[in-house]
Amino acid sequence: MTAHSHDNVLRLASPTPLAGRAKPVRIEEVAARAGVSAITVSRALRKPELVSPKTRDLILKVVEETGYWSNPHASALRSGRSSIVAAFVSNFLSHQFGLAVRACTHVLEGHGYQVMVGQTAYSYSRELTAIQSLRALRPAAVFFTGVIELEDNRQMLRDLNIPIVESWANPPDPLDMLVGFSNTDAGRLAASHLAGQGYRRLAFVGRSGGRGALRLAGFRQRAAELGLQVAEPVLIDWVDGVDDGRTAYRTLMQQSPDVEAVFCANDLLGVGMLTEARRAGRQIPDELGILSFGDNDVSGDLSPNLSTISVDSELIGRRAGELILDRLNGNAAGAVSECLDIHLTCRQSTARGVADIQAGR
The missing domain is CATH 3.40.50.2300 (Response regulator)
Structure with a gap:
């Protein structure tokens, strides 16, 4: 079995105290107001045939008054299951x-x-x-x-x-x-791949938080282990489309014109980066290697086609x-955690002189 790195996902306290918000109504409150047990309330909602019509109607009335399991679909209330x-x-x-x-x-x-x-x-x-x-x-x-x-x-x-x-x-x-x-592993794989293709001066383009930050951390970590240079990243709060990748290319060239390869931690950014680099006359991958994340349905149809890291969505x-x-x-209870493998598809945008190489992680 493949070992996967854990992602150091942020756990943030809310700026608004939880106590200041309305708390959900508990089943015990419904039971007390209806003058029945919590088990009877549960039965009325989940298995209404086990409760007398009079008691069931009373419980449903209290449910609607308190907002417990407040559901606009009356049939879901009466069957106990949305x-x-x-x-x-x-x-x-x-x-x-x-x-x-x-x-x-x-x-x-x-x-x-x-x-x-x-x-x-x-x-x-x-x-x-x-x-x-x-x-x-x-x-x-x-x-x-x-x-x-x-x-x-x-x-x-x-x-x-x-x-x-x-x-x-x-x-x-x-x-x-x-x-x-593991987004951390995705970033590490990106740096390893670009190093294997002979690139030494790398850059990162991606979201500033969440999964983008995790991919950047893994990318930097692996690049440092390999002795690679990583330029100042181009960070984006929200990706609206391919145009963000075009803008990111121009920003990157202003910040770090000597960069040899870039990891775009979003497929829309990767497509925009590639098309803008081509429009600017850059030779891909000889002058600039571009690796993306996501492998959307046009990655393999671009010219040159786009190398990607992806997971089976x-x-x-x-x-x-x-x-x-x-x-x-x-049929199942308790916590479940499954971690899938990520995959590298090496295409023309990073493979110097090599096209359409399929490589598994």
Whole structure:
């Protein structure tokens, strides 16, 4: 089995004290107001046929008054089980996130679940809003194309008491279930590959936080071990599209014109970097090697085609769906953490004089 590095994911305290926010209603409060036991409340919501109609109606009335399991879908309240699974992607523009959600959806739809998709946009505030919305929607489970860093948000998700799958990183302390990979190893692999192609002066272009920071840390770490020079990174808070890669190329050339190769920790940045370098007349890979992360559906069609590091996004989504389904069906319990291998596809943009070499990690 391949050994994978853990990602040193940030764990951040919230700037707003948790005590100042409305706490979710506990089942014991519903039971007390209805004059029944907590077990009876649970039965009324999950197995209503085991509770008398009069008692069930009373419990549902209290549920609606208190907001406990407040769900706009009345049928979900009465069956005790929602058919909605919420999926939150970091960026709607990402081809990889789309593949993962589609694969997760294929697994779940065959069992009567519907997947609703939202975007967190790498924003703590938007992440908080999304999690608060879950308290009203009360889905059966949640899938994130990322990991939750803010401790208050992690606690609110725990309080929902539903299956939660994080992904796209490999922290040692996942919230519930995890299907991820090591971003630290991805950065290390990038530096190793570029060194193997003969590049000595390297640069990094990517997001300033989250997974971008993890990839940069691994990249710097491995470059130092190999005695390579790493220029000042070009850091971006939010990637809107390929144009950000074009802008990053111009910034990099102003900052570090002697750079020989660059690792773009996002596929959109890599595509933009390559097209702008070609427009500027740079010979790829002889004058500048470009390695990307993600391997989107145009990477192999560019001229020259783009070398990439990637993970099986569809496998992440499929495993997320399977883990959710197992938990909902009562076939599995407890924390699960799965770390997938990353893969290198060496193409013309880094292979000096070599084209279309496929290399596994």
